[in-house]
Amino acid sequence: MSFGEPEGYDENARPRPLGMRAGARTAAVAVCLVLGLGLIGGAVTGSWLVGDSAAAGEKDSFTAAEALWHSVPVDQLFPPTVQGRGAGPGGADRTWTRIAVAPDSGCEDAFDPLLKKALAPVGCRRLLRATYTDATQSHVTTVGLLFTKADATGMAALDTRFTKERLGDRADLMPRTYPAKGTAAADFGSGQRASWAISVLTDAPVVVYAVSGWADGRAVDEPQSATAAMQSGATTPVAQAGLGHEAQGLADRVERGLRKAVGSPATEGTGKTS
Structure with missing residues (x-):
């Protein structure tokens, strides 16, 4: 015995397979996760670069004063x-x-x-x-x-x-x-x-x-x-x-x-x- 894929309803009350909606949500979550990690990584990298630049500037000023x-x-x-x-x-x-x-x-x-x-x-x-x-x-x-x-x-x-x-x-x-x-x-x-x-x-x-x-x-x-x-x-x-x-x-x-x-x-x- 086999069962058909369960259906749900979209915003217009039209039937649609729930599996499709779940798959779409899963894909959307994955995309958001990737984008989020990318933004976080970029922010961290940016802060490192800014920190390194500031430290280098301070070192250059100290050296120049000598x-x-x-x-x-x-x-x-x-x-x-x-x-x-x-x-x-x-x-x-x-x-x-x-x-x-x-x-x-x-x-x-x-x-x-x-x-x-x-x-x-x-x-x-x-x-x-x-x-x-x-x-x-x-x-x-x-x-x-x-x-x-x-x-x-x-x-x-x-x-x-x-x-x-x-x-x-x-x-x-x-x-x-x-x-x-x-x-x-x-x-x-x-x-x-x-x-x-x-x-x-x-x-x-x-x-x-x-x-x-x-x-x-x-x-x-x-x-x-x-x-x-x-x-x-x-x-x-x-x-x-x-x-x-x-x-x-x-x-x-x-x-x-x-x-x-x-x-x-x-x-x-x-x-x-x-």
Whole structure:
């Protein structure tokens, strides 16, 4: 005994074999499954490609920054005049004028022993420094760019250590000044250091720092980090003179210029740092 294929009805109430409908549904499901897997696979592949592209871009920028010390003009890294809109106490504007540029050098005698030890893990490729004075020539500030030999992992490790151990706030880890004869910074020595700021970059092999003091050569008994001197309600002579703002403001703007240089082609011409 055999049975005929069971029938169903379509939208017009016409009989049709159920097997045909099941087969059509099965085929449709299979098509959707294939299309779905294709879309998912494409999305995953796309995300991998985007991720690889982003990682490659970051690596290229990091690598490009290594050579800035000799491929970018000194006037671009340390402009003759730096505008600090809102950089002073209470949001006051600041203007800094460059009065001296140090020859690019190594780091043999560039830092006090403890700071030199703290920076040792990333090495020293080159050190660039310049000294500025404010518009009234009352304050002087040395800003430095330490180009290291470290990779991104090494810079991230140093940044983590500086952050966790608050090394940037320790007075025994202050950067050294760059005094220049015949300028307002002629008497700007180690004893005249009043405030400082240190920034370890993780997207470039560079440590940016600045150290400020009075231009009249007065000694400072209790220097104060820029972070502490800029705190609301700080009443120390260093804080009231705005020397924390001088160090932090100038360091920030030199850092911005450095980041801009990473994204722009090197400029040929005179006045290079090499």
